[in-house]
Amino acid sequence: MIESFLIRAIIAGIGVAIIAGAIGCFVVWRKMAYFGDSLAHSALLGVALGLVLGISTNIGTIIICSFFTIILIWLQQKKILATDTLLGILAHSALSVGMVVLSLLDRSVDLHSYLFGDILAVNSLEIYFIIFGGIFVLIFLYFNWASFVLMTIDEKLARAEGINVLVNQLLIMLLMTIVVAVSFKIVGLLLITSLLIIPAASARQLAYSPEIMAIISSALAVFAVIIGIFSSLYLDTPSGPSIVVASALIFVTISLLSFIVKTK
Amino acid sequence: MENVLKKMSFLIQAENLSVSRQNKNILENVSLNIKKKDFITIIGPNGAGKSVLLDCLMGSFIPDSGKIIKKSNLSIGYIPQNFIPENSMPISVERFLKLNKKFSTSELINLSKETNITDILKKNLSNLSGGELQKVLLTRSLLDEPELLILDEPAQNLDIKNQLNFYNLLNSIYKNRNLSILMVSHDLHMVMSSTKQVVCLYHHVCCSGEPQTVAKDPEFISLFGNDMAEMMSVYQHTHNHSHKEILND
Numbered sequence A: 001m002i003e004s005f006l007i008r009a010i011i012a013g014i015g016v017a018i019i020a021g022a023i024g025c026f027v028v029w030r031k032m033a034y035f036g037d038s039l040a041h042s043a044l045l046g047v048a049l050g051l052v053l054g055i056s057t058n059i060g061t062i063i064i065c066s067f068f069t070i071i072l073i074w075l076q077q078k079k080i081l082a083t084d085t086l087l088g089i090l091a092h093s094a095l096s097v098g099m100v101v102l103s104l105l106d107r108s109v110d111l112h113s114y115l116f117g118d119i120l121a122v123n124s125l126e127i128y129f130i131i132f133g134g135i136f137v138l139i140f141l142y143f144n145w146a147s148f149v150l151m152t153i154d155e156k157l158a159r160a161e162g163i164n165v166l167v168n169q170l171l172i173m174l175l176m177t178i179v180v181a182v183s184f185k186i187v188g189l190l191l192i193t194s195l196l197i198i199p200a201a202s203a204r205q206l207a208y209s210p211e212i213m214a215i216i217s218s219a220l221a222v223f224a225v226i227i228g229i230f231s232s233l234y235l236d237t238p239s240g241p242s243i244v245v246a247s248a249l250i251f252v253t254i255s256l257l258s259f260i261v262k263t264k
Numbered sequence B: 001m002e003n004v005l006k007k008m009s010f011l012i013q014a015e016n017l018s019v020s021r022q023n024k025n026i027l028e029n030v031s032l033n034i035k036k037k038d039f040i041t042i043i044g045p046n047g048a049g050k051s052v053l054l055d056c057l058m059g060s061f062i063p064d065s066g067k068i069i070k071k072s073n074l075s076i077g078y079i080p081q082n083f084i085p086e087n088s089m090p091i092s093v094e095r096f097l098k099l100n101k102k103f104s105t106s107e108l109i110n111l112s113k114e115t116n117i118t119d120i121l122k123k124n125l126s127n128l129s130g131g132e133l134q135k136v137l138l139t140r141s142l143l144d145e146p147e148l149l150i151l152d153e154p155a156q157n158l159d160i161k162n163q164l165n166f167y168n169l170l171n172s173i174y175k176n177r178n179l180s181i182l183m184v185s186h187d188l189h190m191v192m193s194s195t196k197q198v199v200c201l202y203h204h205v206c207c208s209g210e211p212q213t214v215a216k217d218p219e220f221i222s223l224f225g226n227d228m229a230e231m232m233s234v235y236q237h238t239h240n241h242s243h244k245e246i247l248n249d
Helices: A004-029 A033-053 A057-078 A083-104 A111-116 A124-153 A155-160 A165-187 A189-204 A210-235 A239-263 B002-008 B050-058 B093-098 B105-115 B130-142 B160-176 B188-194 B211-216 B218-242 B244-248
Strands: B010-021 B024-035 B039-043 B065-070 B076-079 B148-152 B180-184 B197-202 B204-209
Touching: A004 A033, A004 A124, A004 A165, A004 A189, A004 A210, A033 A057, A033 A083, A033 A111, A033 A165, A033 A189, A057 A083, A057 A124, A057 A165, A111 A165, A111 A189, A111 A239, A124 A155, A124 A165, A124 A210, A155 A165, A155 B076, A165 A189, A165 A239, A189 A210, A189 A239, A210 A239, B010 B050, B024 B050, B024 B180, B024 B204, B039 B050, B039 B188, B050 B065, B050 B148, B050 B180, B076 B130, B093 B105, B093 B130, B105 B130, B105 B160, B130 B160, B160 B188, B188 B211, B197 B211, B197 B218, B204 B211, B204 B218, B211 B218
Parallel strands: B039 B180, B039 B197, B076 B148, B148 B180
Antiparallel strands: B010 B024, B010 B065, B197 B204
């Protein structure tokens, strides 16, 4: 007899892994790791907003992260400061404001579970968010795939061929926002980036086309999440770090294997 | 106006384009007409506004003032500057060519033979040499059978041998197909030998016309210096001697 919390954890984990694996490819290709990290940091302010307004923390996160993205793009267009400087300012300010607001709240908040994830405590509402958010992300990815890939290869070429680069760039960022919003409960705000980039980086060594890379990346992320959940359950370790450790081990194994195959 | 354009066989007619950014004039009253079977090369120092002009003509940048009239349904093939694919994305040449494009396999095979990339179709895009990459980009730009090919410094990163190969290929494509070419280039030997018209741009059109005429233009000489002007005429001169047969046929 499997416990229902475990079933919820597995469904949530698989859902998050599939979309994080696929979007993670774009994070790797477009060098958006720092953006992903900043988005996740600012998500804590979203959690605070959700708790203050009494709405879902997922929705609070989507609102704050979208806001974050729009401010970032607006500041980028001004070209006064480099993107990584802007990200640093925005992300850490948002994280700190989030922390301050959370500490001012009248009730006790389990900060640890937001920062490092608590997949075994996922509730049904959060599962709905993951499923609907996940379907939304996959549909958008499917229909914009060629444009996204072309734009990632060369923006000028894409623009000349009639693709609205700014809109598509915003779309990718919005999809990342959704991924962050639905997955912080699983791996934690501080570790979301690793769920985005480690499976994708592992998949790069096995794939020969962008589509296959995304599929392998999702599959590896699912694998890592399942190993992580069970080790979290049986070793009583925090779920987020356990998933990331599993993911990192997969990366190391694949890297070693492909190194051996190539040198032979 | 459309009718007039058709009669004159204009593909693009750009009048008095001006662009300024942060109080600097990037383009000042630039006019340029591209007709059928034209082969125009834009030359000019760095920062002269060449790429901005191309962006305006392609419609990806809207000039502050001026008018651009295009032939209706004008299809444009484009080769960007500095195309260097990242190794983080695995993608074969064939898949890259097919991204967002609709064409039959036989079209691809025929075109690959013409541009000599049949052997590298299965290769990873990021593993190609500079010369191979330019051929792949040329192939992609030709897939929609464009009436106008726009190239932004296509041979910038190539060594001399690959430059010559690329320009020979471009020449044969120009001869065999019913298309016009607009190119930004610094490769003067190429400009002198193939281009019908040179436009010298430095925020405004300094001078334009046949290559040998431009080389003698005082404004060209003041912009590029005597050495450059002499070099241009030398190229032309040498060319007439060594390739007379080819030029005459």
